[in-house]
Amino acid sequence: MSDQYEITVPALEINQGxxxxxxxxxDGKDxxxxxxxSRIGRSEGILRGYQRPEVLSHIRAIQRYLESPGAMLPNAVVLAFDKRVEFTPYRRRSPVAYSTPGELVIPVDLTESESQKPALLVDGQQRTxxxxxxxxxxxxxxAVGFLADGDDEQRSQFILVNNTKPLPKGLIHELLPGAVGHLPPRLAKRQLPAQVMTRLNVDEDSPFRGTISTPTSPDGYIKDNSVLKMIENSLYDGALYQYRDSETGLGDVDQMVLHLKLFWTIVENTWPVEWKLQPRKSRLTHGVGIQSLGYVMDATTEGTPVEMVVDLxxxxxxxxxxxxxxxxxxxxxxxxQDxxxxxxxQNTPNDVKxxxxxxxxxLR
Structure with missing residues (x-):
């Protein structure tokens, strides 16, 4: 077989808006x-890809099932195509206005690198x-495929397709900053805090650089959810509220990040030893410490523009x-008595309070 060929398969084009x-x-083998x-990772601080790493035990379980008599995988894999994949409708028209039968032509070049392939796997990594x-x-x-305009849309579709499945929260938090289009309300609410958290974890001048545990920062020792809660509290009722538009939900991420850097750099300088310890050895990097000091930041800097924080x-x-x-x-x-x-x-609402x-x- 040549290294370059085309796969032509009967397909149904369905209009959705x-x-x-x-x-x-x-054929799944193809x-x-x-x-x-596109597995998730970072290169020079930029998020690349979006898939969770393969879970080998799960894959082996599916593999054993596929090798058994009567195996069946009824759920479709989901693919994001680039513009090299073409659909040609049949001459015979469908009596249903929103669906058109035809052929899908997918180019294959076995010499291409992973990043050059014409399709990305959005859902079905382990089955594949x-x-x-x-x-x-x-x-x-x-299989179900759609044409995608770029990585941001592929990332958004990955979140939406997997929204009803138990995706790791850390993976969702990493993907949210670059997601575009409509998101469920609970995810949309976390998008801005996730953007701020990501900047804190990757900016070179951030006291949090590399310390927040995420899929692309596995050596981080501070729980991402603890930092997210601290940011959310401040965004909706604290020092970061001044940089946020309450009507649109958008905000000045640069100002928010700078405000946080200024305060938490002083935290790091005040307790440099405890800041370097893992949560089981230091309550400063534990969820209870991160959230409580977030409230201290709000109490001491609320209403103070970022350019004046250094004078406090x-x-x-x-x-x-x-x-x-x-x-x-x-x-x-x-x-x-306590x-x-x-x-x-512990990291409970009562202990944080x-x-x-x-x-x-x-302080008073």
Whole structure:
């Protein structure tokens, strides 16, 4: 067989509003010849790809099933095509206005790199890998394809297609900043905080650089959800609210990020040892510490434009907390009847409230 050829398959073009999708069948053994699996990663701080890494145990389970008698995969894989994939309608017209039968022509070039292939796998990564490895001569699968305008749209479609499945939250948080188009309300609400968090984790001058645990920052030790909650609290009722348009939900990300960098750099400088420790060794990098200090940031900088934050003397303000904090040793004196060892605080709403009140009382 030549390294360059075309796969031509019968297909149905379906109109969905202004978009068209293509339903067809293809041998699963051929999928990876023209389809790239764009696994998530970062290059020079820029997000590349969007697929979760293969789960080998799950793939092997599917593979064993495919090698058994009567195996069936009724769910369609979802592909994002570029403009090299063409649809040619049959001359015979369909009696249904929104569907048109025809042929889909997919170019295959086995010499191309992964990034040059004409299709990206949006959903069905593990099924495709299982078919690839299965000891069967062929295994046709149902497929649905759509033409995508670029990585941002592919990323958005990946989130939407997988919205009802248990996608890892960290993966969603990484994808949200670059997603475009309509998103479910709960995801749309997190898009701006996720944009800010991503900047904190990748900017070279950020105290959080590389410390937030995400799929592309696996060595990070601060939970992404803790940072997201801290940002969300401030965005909707704190210091970052001034940079946000409450009607559109959009905001000045650069100003937000700078405001956070200024405050948390002082946090890092005030407790440099505790800032480098993992949450099990330091409550400063634990969810309870991150959120409570976020409230301290709101209390001390709310309504202050970012260019004036440097004049607030926050280093002296945070130094006042030294008398009450027990980030990695000692005892938290939360109240007359409530004293706990340094690691006795947990990331619960009640403990976050108790620690926040302790810190704010010390400042007053």
């Amino acid at each position: 202004d978009r068209k999708i293509y339903c067809f069948a293809v 999928l990876l010849d023209f389809t790239a699996v 890998a299982a078919i690839r490895d299965a000891d069967v001569e062929s295994f046709p699968v149902a 003397g926050l280093d002296k303000t945070l130094a006042l907390l030294d008398e009450v904090v027990a980030w990695s040793s000692g005892t938290w004196k939360l109240g007359p 004293e706990r060892r340094w690691n006795g605080l 108790l620690l926040t009140n302790l810190l704010l009382r010390a």
